[in-house]
Amino acid sequence: MSQATPQASRKSVTLHRLREMHAQGEKITMLTSYDAMFARLADECGVDCLLVGDSLGMIVQGEASTVPVTLEQMVYHTRCVARGNRTAWVVGDLPFGSYQENKEQALHSSVALMQAGAHMVKLEGGGWTTETVHFLTERGIPVCAHLGLTPQSVHALGGYRIQGRDDAGAETLRRHAKELAQAGAAMMVLELMPSSVAAQVQADNPGLMTIGIGAGAATAGQVLVLHDMLHVTRGKLPRFVRNFMAEGGSIEDAIRRYVAAVKDGSFPDESIHGY
Numbered sequence: 001m002s003q004a005t006p007q008a009s010r011k012s013v014t015l016h017r018l019r020e021m022h023a024q025g026e027k028i029t030m031l032t033s034y035d036a037m038f039a040r041l042a043d044e045c046g047v048d049c050l051l052v053g054d055s056l057g058m059i060v061q062g063e064a065s066t067v068p069v070t071l072e073q074m075v076y077h078t079r080c081v082a083r084g085n086r087t088a089w090v091v092g093d094l095p096f097g098s099y100q101e102n103k104e105q106a107l108h109s110s111v112a113l114m115q116a117g118a119h120m121v122k123l124e125g126g127g128w129t130t131e132t133v134h135f136l137t138e139r140g141i142p143v144c145a146h147l148g149l150t151p152q153s154v155h156a157l158g159g160y161r162i163q164g165r166d167d168a169g170a171e172t173l174r175r176h177a178k179e180l181a182q183a184g185a186a187m188m189v190l191e192l193m194p195s196s197v198a199a200q201v202q203a204d205n206p207g208l209m210t211i212g213i214g215a216g217a218a219t220a221g222q223v224l225v226l227h228d229m230l231h232v233t234r235g236k237l238p239r240f241v242r243n244f245m246a247e248g249g250s251i252e253d254a255i256r257r258y259v260a261a262v263k264d265g266s267f268p269d270e271s272i273h274g275y
């Protein structure tokens with residue numbers, strides 16, 4: 001297993017560099033980031049990708065889901081993160097309602113996030129999103145897709161449940177992933193699915209950088225919500241989250257431990273993929 005690039009010498013993490021890491025078998029690390037100071041810290045600790053996630057609806061705003069988050073709020077937080085960051089790759093979440101209407105709306109929203117400092121946009125769902133992903137990538141906007149548990153659809157899915165458990169569900173996930181990869185998605189978050197399904201998605205699309213969260217260890221990288229891995233929470237945490245704060249004596253040490261554990265393959269625990 002390859003080791004993390006020493007941070008002191010790290011150049012900007014580009015899409016080319018991420019693809020190189022993936023090709024060489026180096027795991028990609030991603031953490032959510034919502035403000036300048038944590039962005040700076042995570043970057044200095046060697047996190048490869050900062051995700052300005054719409055999870056900020058719950059973490060920062062105290063909402064019950066990501067649904068109320070607006071594009072304007074995502075632009076604001078993306079700008080904050082971009083100001084604090086030096087070298088990490090910044091992924092900005094397109095919030096609910098900012099890309100569902102049509103591909104032109106998706107382009108307009110993506111331009112707003114890119115102009116605020118995102119290097120890539122992320123959108124949720126498969127099937128109907130394929131045309132949008134093609135439209136955006138053709139126009140020079142790198143796209144991260146997001147399949148499995150897609151939190152913006154929590155009301156349609158009936159809660160935060162593991163996806164792709166039965167054969168039909170797993171087949172749909174694999175088909176959607178293939179279509180999105182062919183449409184140009186460079187990266188794909190795989191959230192809450194059996195590790196065997198995530199492994200199949202990665203095997204079906206070798207060049208695609210799959211980033212797992214509650215999806216086992218076979219993905220090209222891992223993402224966690226920063227506050228979850230620091231155990232800054234009052235609710236029940238998903239089973240797949242590890243308390244890195246308990247292991248490290250400081251936030252910086254916890255983040256460095258997360259990076260090291262993803263890079264050396266000791267996180268996540270292969271057997272845990274559900275809530």
Ligand code: KIV
Binds near residue numbers: 051053055056189223
């Ligand atoms: O918004 C977010 O934080 C996310 C992660 C859970 C992947 O989409």
